Amino acid sequence: MSSFRLSLPDLRSYGRAGLSGDVIAALVVTIMLIPQGMAYAMLAGLPPQAGLYGAILPLLLYAVLGSSPALAVGPVAVVALMTAAAAGTVAEIGTPGYQLAALWIALISGGLMLIMGLLRLGFVANFLSHPVISGFITAAGILIAMSQVRHLLGIQTTGKTLPEVIPSIIANIGALNWITLGLSVAVLVFLFWSRKGLAPLLKRLGLSAGAAGLLAKGGLFIAVLASTVTVWLFGLEAQGVRIVGEIPRGLPPLEMPAFDRDLIMLLLIPSAMIALVGYVESISIAQTLASKKRQSIDPDRELIALGAANLGAGITQAMPVTGGLSRSIVNFDAGAETRAAGAMTALMIAASLLALTPLLYFLPSATLAAIIIVAVVSLLDFRALPRAWAYSKADGAAMAATMLVTLTLGVEQGLMAGVGLSLALHLYRTSRPHVAEVGQVPGTGHFRNINRYEVVTTPEVLTLRVDESLYFPNARYLEELVQTRIAEQPEIRHLVLMFSAVNDVDASALESLEMVLAKLHASGVKLHLSEVKGPVMDRLQRTDFLLHVDGIYLTQFDAMRALAPALTQATLAMPRVEKRKPGA
């Protein structure tokens, strides 16, 4: 069924250059992944180790099964938010039921990805249009940032959507912890500065441009180290600064979570959405990076690898994972040559879990919140909405609806609204297709819209070019249109339907065409078809419709040559004019 093979990175071509590139990339990604993993676990409402565990078995499985050399799989912000939203509907945060739900979300979404990959159903992801995904990611980024405000201020808040969170922040702002706020501001300022200012500084200190660029990625590490030491030195924990606390030492446990049929049914739809969003996010990153090196990505194989990675997460107490943008870019820039970089990252995270977790005891939650906010700011794209709207009202409306519903009602509702509206607008558009009356462009055998080009026509022959497949939502439209046109212009003797843009004629449309034919014949008008495509012709030949049509022509020019020979030849001999009409 598929030419898919399990394949480890090709070891024969794996030289020294590849190795050192992979090692450096793995090291840089690990330094980012330790704080980010813990931060996204906090965002998902899970204990910090769920994020670290998500960077071990899932990464190893992706390294074996995936197809992208640069994609950095692991916990990501949007999936963490969606996990929190889904798990929050079945259990209270912090309870064992909540953690169980998160594990089942990983297992179900992983299973769905695996099945979709094996059945080569990756195209389903296309139903999330670019504007919907883009609007969703921006709205999710805003929700994520708002959800971290409580950690920055050291207060408690409730709710998930903007109309819930903002009043809750306002109501609780009196209880803010000034030391936490000070720490937050310091970390935020440092992190934002380090994204732009650290590399030039390191270069001025004498490092090469490449080394400076890489070391600058260690800004996260510096923030973690400095804030942890500060809390420890000054005993800020006693001042109300919340800290990460105890993280279990050692590798993640390997066990299947308890089976609960009702829970699985409740989580099915949200998990499917998480799978879809995770896949779309991941494949977009992988394809962008691959195109930079003229490599290619197998979408179905990616689905299988991401599915396996999430199944791996579900059986090791980890949170759901997918390919993340920021770490993938760092991985790529640091010179990751093969998927071995991901495997090495997993080993380094495992080693950290064995040795380093006690050092993270005093890490303040505010630092993690600042890390999340800095990460999601890069996801926000507020100019996308006016851009989409300017290009097409339908795309703009779908994007606006996705954003609005996501922000006010929640992430699942937002996605559903976006996809639903995209489809509804498409159906609406095709139900009222563009139909152009065409005429011959002088000096050519080409025919274009009479409203846009200076063309030649004759009142006895009406040629309509239908710019849409004929199928049930628009079947009756053509019928009514033809009836109106024939009534308006009684001198018409021939109607030519130019089918160059008709890609399908379904059974409903066939019945409509038969009605059109009967009405035309009753009014003494002949019906001709031109430029019918192969697949459409094949289908029409299974019926007796073509036997009743008065003429079928390979080209529109042939049709006109048969119906108005003198005019056609004269127009062909005219000097070529193809200018657009003014204002059209």
Place this chain on the structure above:
Amino acid sequence: MSSFRLSLPDLRSYGRAGLSGDVIAALVVTIMLIPQGMAYAMLAGLPPQAGLYGAILPLLLYAVLGSSPALAVGPVAVVALMTAAAAGTVAEIGTPGYQLAALWIALISGGLMLIMGLLRLGFVANFLSHPVISGFITAAGILIAMSQVRHLLGIQTTGKTLPEVIPSIIANIGALNWITLGLSVAVLVFLFWSRKGLAPLLKRLGLSAGAAGLLAKGGLFIAVLASTVTVWLFGLEAQGVRIVGEIPRGLPPLEMPAFDRDLIMLLLIPSAMIALVGYVESISIAQTLASKKRQSIDPDRELIALGAANLGAGITQAMPVTGGLSRSIVNFDAGAETRAAGAMTALMIAASLLALTPLLYFLPSATLAAIIIVAVVSLLDFRALPRAWAYSKADGAAMAATMLVTLTLGVEQGLMAGVGLSLALHLYRTSRPHVAEVGQVPGTGHFRNINRYEVVTTPEVLTLRVDESLYFPNARYLEELVQTRIAEQPEIRHLVLMFSAVNDVDASALESLEMVLAKLHASGVKLHLSEVKGPVMDRLQRTDFLLHVDGIYLTQFDAMRALAPALTQATLAMPRVEKRKPGA
């Protein structure tokens, strides 16, 4: 907003011929409508007068507001079945709650039709494709016939779907009433015979062909009269033959049913479906009859009129109504010239209610069941399924799914399955569009599929004709296809995308096209577009995509003339060959 005017039938042009035609038509329709109305009320689970009341105010309202001179509005079988299905989900048949539900179904579906008509949303009905409607009507006909078996046999049965009804009939068949069965067989045989045999018989008795044809429609009346008299004469009621019994004398009461918010919410979806099916059935009949007289029907005005008719039903204790096939044909054949025929029918029914109801006391239910069965047999079209399947697998599958689900799970489920599958198959098809490589047809400037026609191409220029609008479900498909083709054929220097069949390019597809362009340029291949339509060009001009494209040509011939001038001219000079390739 709309040019819609209230208008009574135009009285100036209303001459004597029209009047006598209308009177005769009204008389014939009334004779059919009295037994049919009572029969369909029984089918809907309502008292017999609900069917008769459905032929008074609704008909008057349609006569004032409608646009079809021949459409006979009133109770119809399929809507009666759907009403029973919907009301049965909220209350037990025979209870006041059940009757209240039926009234609200009329009010809600009437209100929805009215709103759709005022907002000119009649096109929504197109989403019920011909195969779905056809499959649904046949399946509903089978369900209706099966539901009447108990009346024919004089037994009790339960259930609404085939897997429920058939075992119930078998379980209860022992209790059958032989006298009822005898009466049923006699009426059925007479009714089936009278459809074909009564008119020739009357003609042989000396009547003119026209009069014989009309009088033959009185078969129903004869069956009602004969079976009622038989029951009365022989006291068959005492032998267990079920009869219609008391029908309240007088005009229907005019009152708004009790408001119940929860009930309305429960009935919203089923009522919307009843509105849709009722509208589609009615408009199809009206358009068919109108086209026979070269008249035309205004779909939005029809919606308003049918909506008002159903609102009228809801406030007069009547069942939901729509245009019915058999009575409309009779109305048309009997010479109904204007909508006054409908108004006269209403007055005759009202008169019958004042005078005739005691005569219907002994009318056996078995006769009504036989009338229903004879009526629905004409709805069954078993050849439609193989015909749809032969024409297109997608249409056949949608029709089969509609029938199967309707028969086994119920009418609402069947309709939803049909519409859902139609849309899903459409989206699936457009997500993997047909893309043809084209070449020049010798002797012409026309370009066709290289796999179907003997055409001329050059290895340096690849021309792909995309046979689908480019939008989000297929945005990535083209990207992958182009990548594959370019990799397979390294000698390609130019890719021409022939956009003659591309009716839309949405934002997702634009991003894909930008990716295609970037990849092509990276591989040293130039991208050209040809035959881009006006509306698509307008939209692309809002972006900077066209600035990066290497060439845009009005015609494909122009593109080839620019990219391979010698070859194009040589091919043009060749003798014209346009034969299809063997086997293609």
